[in-house]
Every structure is written in C-alpha cells, then in structure tokens.
Amino acid sequence: MKTGIFFAAKPEAAALLSNGFFGWKKIGNGFYESKKTDSILCISGVGKEKAAQAVSLLAQNCDEIFILGTCAALTPELSVFTFCLPNLGVVSENCRNTSIPDEKLSAKLITALSTLKIDYKTDLKLVTANNLIATKEQAENLRSYTNAVIGDMESAAILEELGKTQIPAAILRVVSDNPANGISPLDSGNDSQVNKWVENTAKISKLFPDIVKILLSL
Numbered sequence: 001m002k003t004g005i006f007f008a009a010k011p012e013a014a015a016l017l018s019n020g021f022f023g024w025k026k027i028g029n030g031f032y033e034s035k036k037t038d039s040i041l042c043i044s045g046v047g048k049e050k051a052a053q054a055v056s057l058l059a060q061n062c063d064e065i066f067i068l069g070t071c072a073a074l075t076p077e078l079s080v081f082t083f084c085l086p087n088l089g090v091v092s093e094n095c096r097n098t099s100i101p102d103e104k105l106s107a108k109l110i111t112a113l114s115t116l117k118i119d120y121k122t123d124l125k126l127v128t129a130n131n132l133i134a135t136k137e138q139a140e141n142l143r144s145y146t147n148a149v150i151g152d153m154e155s156a157a158i159l160e161e162l163g164k165t166q167i168p169a170a171i172l173r174v175v176s177d178n179p180a181n182g183i184s185p186l187d188s189g190n191d192s193q194v195n196k197w198v199e200n201t202a203k204i205s206k207l208f209p210d211i212v213k214i215l216l217s218l
Helices: 010-017 048-059 103-115 136-146 155-162 196-205 208-217
Strands: 003-007 025-028 031-034 039-043 064-073 089-092 095-099 125-128 150-152 169-177
Touching: 003 010, 003 048, 003 208, 010 039, 010 064, 010 196, 010 208, 039 048, 048 064, 048 155, 064 103, 064 155, 064 196, 064 208, 089 155, 095 155, 103 169, 103 208, 125 136, 125 155, 150 169, 155 169, 169 196
Parallel strands: 003 039, 003 064, 064 169, 089 125, 125 150
Antiparallel strands: 025 031, 031 039, 064 150, 089 095
C-alpha cells in the first residue's frame, strides 16, 4: 500500500519535508519519496490546474491519497488554527456538483487527530475558489451560494481528477486565515516582510509530521 501526501504550497509541507524520520528523496519536480514509509509527497503549486496535473501523476503511483494543507474560513465562527474535515463534501466555485471524501481515509484522519489530542471540526463543506479568498465580501459570497464554511484553491479539482480513477482520497485543512472575520491572508504578521498566511502556516506545518506518521502506521 503506497500512500500519497498532497500539499499545494511548500510552506505547508516544510516541516514534513525537513523531518529526518521520513528520509525524503526528490524523485521529480515537486515529488519526494520515502521508501522507509512507502509514501510519496507531492507539492503541486497553488491553484486548480496545477493541483489536477500533479495529482494525476501521484495517482499513477499511489493506492490512497491524503490532501493536507491550509484553508480560509468563510464564517466568523471558525477561528484560525481550527482543523477541518470537510466530510459533507467539496464543491467548486464554478460547479455545484459535490464530491465526498473517502469515508475510511477520513476515519484515519480522525484517529490521527484524536491520538494527538488535536481538536477538530467535521461535517463541514468546502468550496474550491478560482482565486485567493482575501476579502470579507469574497468569503460571504462563496458561503451564500455554496453553503461551504471553508475554502481552498485545489480540493475540488483533485477529487474531480481522482474521480477518473479508483484512488480514494480524504482531506484535512487547517484554517490559516479568516477573511469572513476581517483576517486576510495578505495581512502583515509580526515581521513586515511576512504576511499572516506565511506566519500562521509555519505554525500549522509543524503539526503535520506527527499526523502523517500516524496515518502511515494505520
């Protein structure tokens, strides 16, 4: 059983990629293999097109795929650093068709989070947007016509691409910004050269190695 671990952006995967336990070796542009854990790590780049292209390659070599990374909250009630499992489905901004993450793989994510005593929200809906969700107006518009409470720029395209195969996938997204509450990913952080998304994602990234270790042991 070979497992694929998907990230869109390198800062999301930074801590996992640098963790010596896995012994990652680069095998292609954005692709790394851990023979020790029989897994492949993919960093696609942000956006639907890049994600779909990368995951189509990942699916050729994996039996299951976990989509990990950050998201924007579309409701003020979801705070930054909330772990989210969008098990009610994933939709695209351009299409109302709903894709449902694999139930068994989602259960593995829940086991990993529970083992690490990480609080999470489930039974959520996610929308994949065409562009960066940076304003309160964007967040409110997306939520109003999709009923999604979190948003990203890749997951719907990934699940659509995997729908052409028999490869199951599950999604774990962590809130890195909340434009619905006036917290834009473009806001400055503690360092004027670093925006809030980068600052928050650096903290989130540090939690992924332990999560992935458990996933790969199940």
